[in-house]
Amino acid sequence: MHRLRYFVMLGGLLLLIGCAERTETTTSSEGAPLKPAQNRIGPNPDPELVKQGELVYNKQACGTCHMNPKSVIKAPDLKGLYMSQVALTDGTTLTADEDYLRTAIVEPNKHIVKGYQNMMPPYKQLSEKELDALIAYLISLK
Numbered sequence: 001m002h003r004l005r006y007f008v009m010l011g012g013l014l015l016l017i018g019c020a021e022r023t024e025t026t027t028s029s030e031g032a033p034l035k036p037a038q039n040r041i042g043p044n045p046d047p048e049l050v051k052q053g054e055l056v057y058n059k060q061a062c063g064t065c066h067m068n069p070k071s072v073i074k075a076p077d078l079k080g081l082y083m084s085q086v087a088l089t090d091g092t093t094l095t096a097d098e099d100y101l102r103t104a105i106v107e108p109n110k111h112i113v114k115g116y117q118n119m120m121p122p123y124k125q126l127s128e129k130e131l132d133a134l135i136a137y138l139i140s141l142k
Helices: 002-024 047-059 098-106 128-140
Strands: 085-087 093-095
Touching: 047 128, 098 128
Parallel strands: none
Antiparallel strands: 085 093
8 A cells, every 4th residue: 555655646746847847848830949938039039030921921811811801701900919908898908919929820719819719720730940030020010
């Protein structure tokens, strides 16, 4: 009985240690350590990263719905979005920082912008590099 309790406690301790290490050493798909998502790119992104992000934006056809006056789908305007206050359908308000932008792209149904429907598909297929580039492009839209 003591051995079983010992192994259960040891297993729990190893699990906790593994979880703690995992949160501290997040890595990209290339295996390089990532900074925390917030402020990884910053308010003045590298112009080359912005160019790459514009390519991702066009390749993913984001402009079909966003910033397209001819679109039948009503989607939020992305110009000036970065660091603005975003009112959500649940009555809360969030700051559109990098974490918000990342979540809005990968899990668009998590925070629905007030006045809009949950119509955007999740873009989980984007690599970290593509996602960073797209966020840099969105930050650059003033």
